Amino acid sequence: MRTEYSTEDRLAALLHQLGQVDDLPGPRVVRPALAAIFERGIPTDGTGPLGADLPIPRRRRMLTVLGTALTTLTGKVVLGTAIAAAGVGAAHSSGVVDVPGLPDKAPAVESPAVDTPASDHAVDSPGGGDAADGRGAGNDGLAPGDAGVDGDEVSDRATSGEPQEDGREFGTSIAEDATSGTPADGAVGGTDAGQPETPAGNADTADEHAPDELPAGGGTADEHLPDGTPSTDAPVDRP
Amino acid sequence: MARRDKPTTPDGEAFETLLAATHSNAPWAFERLFTTYAPRVRAYVRARGSAEPEELTNDVFLAVFNSLRGFSGDEAAFRSWIFTIARNRLIDERRRLDRRVVTVSVGAAGAHDAVGGDVEAEALVNITSDWVADQLAKLSPDQRDVLLLRIVADCTIDQIARILGKRPGAVKALQRRGLAALRAILNREGVPLDQPADV
Numbered sequence: 001m002r003t004e005y006s007t008e009d010r011l012a013a014l015l016h017q018l019g020q021v022d023d024l025p026g027p028r029v030v031r032p033a034l035a036a037i038f039e040r041g042i043p044t045d046g047t048g049p050l051g052a053d054l055p056i057p058r059r060r061r062m063l064t065v066l067g068t069a070l071t072t073l074t075g076k077v078v079l080g081t082a083i084a085a086a087g088v089g090a091a092h093s094s095g096v097v098d099v100p101g102l103p104d105k106a107p108a109v110e111s112p113a114v115d116t117p118a119s120d121h122a123v124d125s126p127g128g129g130d131a132a133d134g135r136g137a138g139n140d141g142l143a144p145g146d147a148g149v150d151g152d153e154v155s156d157r158a159t160s161g162e163p164q165e166d167g168r169e170f171g172t173s174i175a176e177d178a179t180s181g182t183p184a185d186g187a188v189g190g191t192d193a194g195q196p197e198t199p200a201g202n203a204d205t206a207d208e209h210a211p212d213e214l215p216a217g218g219g220t221a222d223e224h225l226p227d228g229t230p231s232t233d234a235p236v237d238r239p
Numbered sequence: 240m241a242r243r244d245k246p247t248t249p250d251g252e253a254f255e256t257l258l259a260a261t262h263s264n265a266p267w268a269f270e271r272l273f274t275t276y277a278p279r280v281r282a283y284v285r286a287r288g289s290a291e292p293e294e295l296t297n298d299v300f301l302a303v304f305n306s307l308r309g310f311s312g313d314e315a316a317f318r319s320w321i322f323t324i325a326r327n328r329l330i331d332e333r334r335r336l337d338r339r340v341v342t343v344s345v346g347a348a349g350a351h352d353a354v355g356g357d358v359e360a361e362a363l364v365n366i367t368s369d370w371v372a373d374q375l376a377k378l379s380p381d382q383r384d385v386l387l388l389r390i391v392a393d394c395t396i397d398q399i400a401r402i403l404g405k406r407p408g409a410v411k412a413l414q415r416r417g418l419a420a421l422r423a424i425l426n427r428e429g430v431p432l433d434q435p436a437d438v
Contacts, residue, residue, distance in 0.1 A: 007426040014421065017371045019390045026274050027281040031297040037304055038273070041264035 254314040261307050273300050276318065280325050282391050286375065287329050287384070290336055299325045319398040322388060326402060377424055382417030385410055 029035050036043075069075030091097040260268030277296050284299075285292040302324050310320065375383055381403075388399045396414070400407040 007422050010425040011418065011422050014371050014374055014425070015386075015390055018375070018386075019393075025278075027277045027293050027296045029273075029297065030293050031301060034273070034297050034301055034304075037301075038266055038270045041266045041269065042304060044264065 254317065258307075258310070258317075261304075269304055272303075276300075276321055279392055280321060283322065283387055284325055284329050286372075286387050286391065287326075289329055289332060291332070295325075295328055295332060299328050302328070315395065315398060318392065319394060319401060322392045322394060322398075323402045374421055374424055378417050378420055381413050382420060385413040386417045386421075389414060 029038065069079065088097065088099060089102065092099045092102045257268050257271060261272065277300060280299055281292050281296040284295050289295045299321065303321055310317065312320070375386070378386070384403065385399055388394045388402060389396075394402065396407050396410050399405075400410045403410065405413075
């Protein structure tokens, strides 16, 4: 006959079955050391079999090895040497003691040279000294008629933005010339191809006027640039 | 639930006599301790998933006898001490087996899958009843541990707390949740019993 029981009955039965371990046969004696204890008791000579069959935990084994090392002369020597070496190394690294065999302090880390991009605004005066962006030497100290750094004669008109004979300022003529798209080969001061020869280091003209004020010539000049050539805003390194 | 009689477990005075006999190195006292507590220790370690419960039980009692001269306490403390050692040996065995499993599984990936990954749950199949084992295998390891120590080892809440390194309140909660989980499992599955519970 099959009977349904409540959950509590089933739980009680489960726990009851779980606790019925006394009815089971006892475990076998599989360790010889345990069998020896049941026959003769625990050996009292200190070399008993109790530990022979027991697996030694790894931590206890490590502590045993460490204890053995500390109690033997060799272990003490090794430990003392290690401590002394560590102390000398620490003193050397801190600069207290100079040990010849040990490497010196690590050299100070030098920050790598980084090319600082040139400013979009020129900082040097027209024709004055070397250009700050390395575009070339200026024509300072040269009289009109002498050969400039590019081999051409130094013009007496290239001293400043003073009005020219035709009443136009110097920069105006540059702009008009630039519209023709004629490249200024070997121009030192200008960065734009297609810009006429300008005074060396006249970055005011090159950077301030050229990109903004060149109506068509600037665009034309950029179009003639080969692929990969920096355009007007990018600094151009010339020897 | 009525408390079961355990005629094989020595009471206070008998335990004191037995302990004194072991201190005088009487072989019969050691054997008596083994026959008294070993079945519960074996049931516990087997239920916890020991791969070699007989060998592990032997090792537990070798460790107990090795340190018995320094033990002082009553029978409850002795039982708690035995199961503390048993649990530690069980953990050691599991670590050892885990390292071994990793080595073997390199060449035989399916070997571990055959066990199912839960050694403890698989080992419960070998306990006294397959049905009991099936129900216990559905509990969490902590709940299973508390219930086994409570029922199989017959430990009190405080003793279990010392063995597991938990607070008594946590042990009570684990026991309550474990019993609730068992009750829910039995209620859900509706397993009929052919014999009434003898409790």
